[in-house]
Amino acid sequence: MKNRTLMVSALSALTITLGLGVALAQTPALTKGLKITLLPKNINNPYNVIETSGGLAAAKEIGAAAKVVGPSDAGASSQVSYINTAIAQRQDALILAANDANALLPYLKRAAAGGMKIVTMDSDTAPEGRTLFINQANSEGIGRAQVQLLGKLTNYSGDIAILSATPNATNQNTWIKWMQEELKLPKYKNMHLVKIAYGNDDDQKSFTEMQGLIQAYPNLKGVISPTTVGISAGARYLSTSPLKGKVMLTGLGTPNQMRQFVKDGTVSAFQLWNPADVGYLATYAAAALASKQITGKTGETFMAGKLGKYTVGKNGEIVLGPPYTFDKSNIDKFNF
Structure with a gap:
């Protein structure tokens, strides 16, 4: 009877182990060497510099080749040439803080048709222009x-x-x-x-x-x-x-x-919020898309490095977290 109990326990443990193995196998690892372009509203905006620095940090963690490009102004059409360049360079993903919700749609649709994954951060396009939108807060x-x-x-x-x-x-x-x-x-x-x-x-x-x-x-x-x-x-x-x-x-x-x-x-x-975290989360989300861990459907989850687990919301929106109030009592605790 004792031997039978041990056998059942062993079989149960094996079943659990195999089950975990199957579950893990169903979530592919992030692809190494992904090519990712980060395109902020304009290149010299201090906020955008911090935001894209978070994206570059995430890219380094996951072994992606990321670069930051962008215009010197925040005009509605100033980002078009950079999208076209990303298409020509066959980038795996484009992370964009859009200067206009609709002006960029034809170019983004062409990028997506070529297989590029489009993620917006901070400032969104119309939903048909991207798969995911990383919102700083609700x-x-x-x-x-x-x-x-x-x-x-x-x-x-x-x-x-x-x-x-x-x-x-x-x-x-x-x-x-x-x-x-x-x-x-x-x-x-x-x-x-x-x-x-x-x-x-x-x-x-x-x-x-x-x-x-x-x-x-x-x-x-x-x-x-x-x-x-x-x-x-x-x-x-x-x-x-x-x-x-x-x-x-x-x-x-x-x-x-x-x-x-x-x-x-x-x-x-x-x-x-911490703008570096916006870029960081956007890069992990783009990598998860390009690696086929997620497709952008509501309810899907993925891991975003030090930020932990995130869930895709309605219309592909992913919320970083609530805004934070800074005043004289706490401002010296932060450096960004």
Whole structure:
């Protein structure tokens, strides 16, 4: 009887082992030597530099050959030539932060038809232009959180404005839509959105637009700039203005850009995520697609290195995580 028990136990253990082996065999390893192009909105934007650095780090971990290319401006058609080059070079995957939701679609469809895997990050195209979209955080959550933070900073009263990037930026426009929805709630009845200005993700243009807002709206109490270029340029203007500390500026920025403005009282609080993690996650997602670990269907899962396990959501969206609020109490804990 004892021998029979041992035999059953051994057979059970063998069955479990074989089962695990089959399960592991069904998930292919990431292909070595994948060729991946990272194409940010524009090449010199500090946020994009950090974002793509995460992509390069992930590529090194998985043994992929990755490169960063891109235009010097964030125009709607400025990324086209780089997509065409990636097609000609037969890249396995293209990771794109899109400057326009629709202008790039014909070129992206041609890339996909040739077998290239398309992943967008940060700023999406229309869904037919890619397989996966890596979203920094839930778009509704980002938009609403920005208004909620400014509401606290202004005591829920006064004129407010938005200093955005380009008029066609998909992510900016989606966040602004949710900001406007949040402002409809009763607690914001004394807050009035008077202007949406566009700095085109250019430092000097954003600086000038911030100056224009201050001059045009004497009752302005707060500004949301959901772009790292805009918030730092706006803070630079306010830091030497008599309205420093009186007009509340918040938005999306990096700790290294905003540290001096937080410490000198120009900005009380702002939000972001780690942009390097966006690029890192996008590269693992692209590699999983190119290696046929996933196809982009809702519910599929894959491992993204140090970030752990992620699940493909509706319409191919993968959310990195919620935004984080930086202020004087915590900003020195971060270096990016």
